[in-house]
Amino acid sequence: MRLDVVTIFPEYLEPLNVSLVGKARARGVLDVHVHDLREWTYDRHNTVDDTPYGGGPGMVMKTEPWGDALDEALADGYEAGAHSPVLVVPTPSGRPFTQELAVELSAAPWLVFTPARYEGIDRRVIDEYATRTRVVEVSIGDYVLAGGEAAVLVVTEAVARLLPGVLGNAESHRDDSFAPGAMANLLEGPVYTKPPEWRGRSIPDVLLSGHHGKIARWRRDQAFARTALNRPDLIERCEASAFDKKDREILSILGFAPEPGGRFWRRPTAVEE
16 A cells, blocks of 8 residues: 655654554555655745635645645656555544544555645645545544644554554454444453453453353453443444344343334433432
């Protein structure tokens, strides 16, 4: 996979040289190119922003540097043999970034990121490149950052670990929170390792039993419990048909009931006056 990032802060992307992503780059699984947007400015102040039309606070990133930078980054990629680029635009107004979207992006051979600053990029830039390639506007959460570089790191890490050869064990992400399949709408439960006792706290007996069926059931029940506590909305959006008999039993214990439409809803808790 090829990654291109256009930014006014190339140093912000240094973490792409460490950990799993750095190792993937060293092995040639990832081909990362970071471009300094200011190299495509044409005044002595290297200006990349201007005041917004219509008035209001803040500044808007200009069309010219972005257009020239993206043209050159795309031309360089095509010349190197890359194809089918996806323009990934980090923005609070974008599509929520989920594990499902990470899996989708991991199948793309080439991602081009446009992390913005200030009030964002002049909309004409996004509209222009949407006529040339696929554009995905992505939000990593319901909050606003000073810039999109942190979002680039988040998306890259989530996508890169799904690429063949990046994780030491290819099955490591199978039971992750939100992983496609049985964990699609569940949070992963607690995990444990040696020693078997620490500061008076021991390992749940079932994990020491060697009974793989019981361990799998315990882990799934723990996933339901954590999801019910922290993200009950995930359970409520699932079709009841996604759960087996044992799943329904634990959901009932956790306060969920099936509705006629085929989904589960959380029963209201009685409140004493």
